[in-house]
Amino acid sequence: MRMKSQYVFVIAMIAVVALYFIVRSIFGGDEAGTAEAKATAPAGPPSVQVRTAAETIRPVEVAMRGRTEAARAVIVRSETAGVVAATPAAEGSFVRRGQVLCRLAVDARQASLDQARANLRSRQLQRQAAAQLAQKGYRSETQVLETQAQLDAAHAQVRAAEIALAQVNITAPFAGVFDRREAEVGTYLAPGQACGTMIELNPLVVFGDVPETEAARLQVGAPATARLLSGEMLNGRVRYVAHDADPQTRTYRVEIAVANPSLKVRSGLSAEVRVNVGQGPAHLVPLASLVLDSAGRQGVRHVLADQRVAFTPVTVQEETPQGVWVSGLSGPVRVITVGQSYVAEGQKVRVAAAR
Incomplete structure (x- = not known):
């Protein structure tokens, strides 16, 4: 009797399983077919979001990193030998042209000048006497010329003594800042040794380096601006564009002269330099819309x-909080702002306005 109940249970389980597969085959076959059909059905074109960028005429600028420097920097040296007796100019102060920076001891220079002047007066008297005697026939023309030559030599000796005395004053060659003093009171200076360094900060020079692709666009006299790290803006004009590239960086030096009447802008400050090279069409596009093509060129994909999708290489002119100004596009352009990385050139897309 126990064996019979077990058979009944097994037969019931087999019947339930068989019924399950029969029902599934009847009601689930169409759904499987529909899913398979949906899987094999061709997908529609991808959807992208675009934003129309209008063409705008704006100044075209060449940007570079730069640094301020003095227009002139000269090491002022002694022209004669002597011991430094005074240093009237304070280190770091503004001095005018001709102002004394270092003064050497006079020593015997004043005595040499006095002697030369006394000799000059003697030669003048001799010349006058020779001329009077020549008029009376007591001196020949040759003797008169000889006394004149002696007088000229005396004049030269006085001039040489005056120059030697003046050379004890080492003066500023131009108006500027006495930036660094090299000699103190008591220092012995030989001819050619330094008293100190003078720098000219007005006008101030801002220099930068541009690649060879940009150097030909720059012209002397072009307006330029320099923004310091402090945010201060300096306005000036290009005064020099190198014609020989740096052998290591293959870049060309550019110098911009800017006014600095108060001398508050120092030499050696970093600056962001922009040189105006004219006007041209530009488009404002979102920064995220910039992509690279298969050749590694930077550009934008647009519809x-x-x-259909197209790719156009662009050149970034300026980054702003509103987007990036680029050149290279023409006319109104529907720039892809969402989905630009998932579509290819020539592919057809469905367009939706950017949110």
């Missing part, structure tokens, strides 16, 4: 009138 043409036939709803």
Whole structure:
């Protein structure tokens, strides 16, 4: 009797399983077929979001990193030998042209000048006497010329003594800042040794380096601006564009002269330099819309009138909080702002306005 109940249970389980597969085959077959059909059905074109960028005429600028420097920097040296007796100019102060920076001891220079002047007076008297005697016939023309030559030599000796005395004053060659003093009171200076360094800060020079692709666009006299790290703006004009590239960086030096009447802008400050090279068309596009093509060129993908994707290389002119100004596009352009990384050139897309 126990064996019979077990058989009944097994037969019931087999019947339930068989019924399950029969029902599934009847009601689930169409759904499987529909899913398979959906899987094999061709997908529609991908959807992208675009934003129309209008063409705008704006100044075209060449940007570079730069640094301020003095227009002139000269090491002022002694022209004669002597011991430094005074240093009237304070280190770091503004001095005018001709102002004394270092003064050497006079020593015997004043005595040499006095002697030369006394000799000059003697030669003048001799010349006058020779001329009077020549008029009376007591001196020949040759003797008169000889006394004149002696007088000229005396004049030269006085001039040489005056120059030697003046050379004890080492003066500023131009108006500027006495930036660094090299000699103190008591220092012995030989001819050619330094008293100190003078720098000219007005006008101030801002220099930068541009690649060879940009150097030809720059012209002397072009307006330029320099923004310091402090945010201060300096306005000036290009005064020099190198014609020989740096052998290591292959870049060209550019110098911009800017006014600095108060001398508050120092030499050696970092600056962001922009030189105006004219005007041209530009488009404002989102920074995220910039992509690289298969050749590594930077550009934007946009949608043409036939709803196909195109790629155009661009050059970044300026980054702003509103987006990036680029050149290289023409006319109004529907720039892809969402989905630009998942579509290819020539692919047809569905367009939706950017949110």
